[in-house]
Amino acid sequence: MAGPTTDASIQVDATQDAAHQGGNYRFALFALTSLFFMWGFLTCLNDILIPYLKNMFELNYTQAMLVQFCFFGAYFIVSIPAGNLVGKIGYQKGIITGLVIACVGCLLFYPSASFASYNMFLFAFFVLASGITILQVSANPYVSALGPAETASSRLTMTQAFNSLGTTVAPFFGSWLILSTIEHPDSVTELDQAISSLSAVEQASTVQVPYLILAAALFMLAILFLFLKLPLLGKKDTSANLQPISGSAWRFPHLTLGAVGIFVYVGAEVGIGSFLINFLTQDEIGGLTESQAANYIAYYFGGAMVGRFIGALVMQKVKAGKVLAFNAVCACLLVATAMFSAGTTAMWALLLVGLCNSIMFPTIFSLALQDLKQHTSQGSGILCLAIVGGAIVPLLQGMLADSLGIQLAFVLPLICYGFICYYGLIGCDAKRPSTSV
Template sequence: MNATPTGTATTGEAPTSYRSALTLLASLFFMWGFITVINGTLLPHLRSVFDLSYTQTTLIESVWFIAYFFASIPSAKLIERIGYQRSMVVGLGMMAAGALVMVPAARLPSYEVTLFALFVIASGITLLQVAANPYVAVVGSPETASSRLNLVQAFNSAGATLAPLFGGYLILGRTTSGTAAAGAAALTPAEKLADAQSVVLPYVIVAVVLAVLAVVIARFPLPAMGAATRRSAKADRKGHSLWAHRNLVFGIPAIFIYLIAEIGVGNLFINFVSQPEIGNLTHQQASNYLFLLWGGMMVGRLVGAFVMQKMEAGHALAIASIGATIVMLIAAVTTGHVAMWALISVGLFHSIMFPTIFTLGIRDLGPLTEEGSGLLIMAIAGGALVVVQGWLADSYGLQASFFLTAACELYVLFYALWGSKPVVRGGLS
């Protein structure tokens, strides 16, 4: 299909305007990566403050990703109504408001208000995701879409890489639970209250940065993502079905399942490497190693952006999924620093997965690109099923729960080798 997909910049825009727009969008990728990964340091903190089981701890992250399911379609409708630029401003405003709600959540302290605050922040990020990912994918040559999205997603990983240092210093490093040795005695009520309030300063800082970024984007001359293409696409969509595209049909569960793997590793990492038989670290010390996990994703995306200018995206995805499966099995069956470094290294293999699956999923959709993109973003809700890994950790042990992650990597391998291949006209064979 040669029709211009919805969201493609109108012809006649100078390439320099694309570059400046992508540079600004990189800051959005950075911020939502940063805020998402702060949860990795926030969760062990909340587990200590509220005496949570692993199931209850991962439920916090499930609420975060449930927001993707509920907010994706309304986000697409909002973008259609007010445009990309205003929607980005609204998304940043929602994120700032949610960050400020963390202040009363910490002062009460309240597990339920914390869940609400994180849901609001995640809804704002969903709005940004629905706008930014397809924008980056369609601005430029389709052949280099995976390379381009991997490059911009590297800024997402840069935010994710810095977040553990920020959270480790301002949250875990200033709390009794964060600096206590593994197996230390339970916190007293006074210590729990003091620990809970340690999140106030970090989230106020985040809210201020988001508000400033919203003002910058509101005043920036982003290239118009033309309404004309939207009208022509509406006519072109007649007679076409999303479900006739194998790469999208199998790409939706690929995103869903991959997110279970990525979020499970990130959220349980600190608890895992803190165990005496693995790294025997304090939570604050473990957050420094989480920095390496997300740093590996940043490096992998930068390398992937270069490699996939020359290598077919499906082949690169297959290699990454094989590597991820191997290191997750090592993490699940070994102990000590071997298990710890195996878990750290999975970030390198995970790095290209989301942007590559996304661009393979919308490949050749033509006038159906907007709807396909919305469904792929909705599939990020798969991260909510990290609660299943929490249940496995409670029932069978934290280390054994990583067999679930290895199984998720195998589905990504299936998608890379077969599911991502565009359907031949007339069927899924």
């Protein structure tokens, strides 16, 4: 979900640049694409683990949402240090570092499950997300650099599509290896009883095996990138006498409103995804078991993948702000339907919100960066920090679910999409400063 980053002081060796512009880096791009798939996959697995951990530790919704709070809180805490680190060691070493840290995060799930400690699980989520943050800071601009500048957008679109593919495939993996191993009941109540009857060893192995597999995959990717011969890009040029940039990106109201838009969008998307399984297992909604409900998450994220390609075509003919507002209005109507109806109507209404989500992040990101000129780098950093909405909004939604019930708690994403509609219609065209400082 993180957008591209730019920095005027990034050093690109002219000889290497000419070489990689004309060279064949298909295998390198394929390897980078696997990174986008992996972090989409790992992020989506949170939605599978939340109901499992909620049952295992007998948590309320607020406590269960601490998973997303720790995971997306890492984006806010680690983004700036990650940018500084990558500026010193370059994109390739940044990717290797991110993969190793993410691997360590996956390995931490083993002792967390062995000791049956929720606090250890939360720490593991934070470490895992820290590695993913470094990956995003490194991989997004690296994809842009590996080829001609005029085709950078198409390369990023392709890799982002594989990120969506990861979020689509992950629910089936989680349902098969995590939820299905504990589940043979006919109701949610029987499922809770089945989980509580498992021994500590059985509960631990259910989580340990999938994350050991993922740790091995991340480690192999790290080894692959260690030996790949790629352009040495991404280091900041500290030798050049760069002119200081006066003024601040904060002076641009469309950027400030765009940061709020990123905050509420990520919060709404993560909040809905986090509650989907619990929502679909409600007797008055779908009456599904958790393993069955997990498979339906693929429709939510799969819709986002399909909608991204449709939206890209539509925005060639229609103004991006109008498309954003249209999608936000549709999302509001669907969320309201899910709140005040029941059965398959409510179930499919909420799942279809994923289709509306498709173009929101990249569209808000690009609209917010318009006309920033020399402040583009700072603006990009501000927007990336706003991803912390994925930590705050689901936690607040959990509090609402504990007090109002899970269905009415979707009023918070409803408000979020309402703001996105405003941004698409009005906020993105907010008057720019009279001067370019």
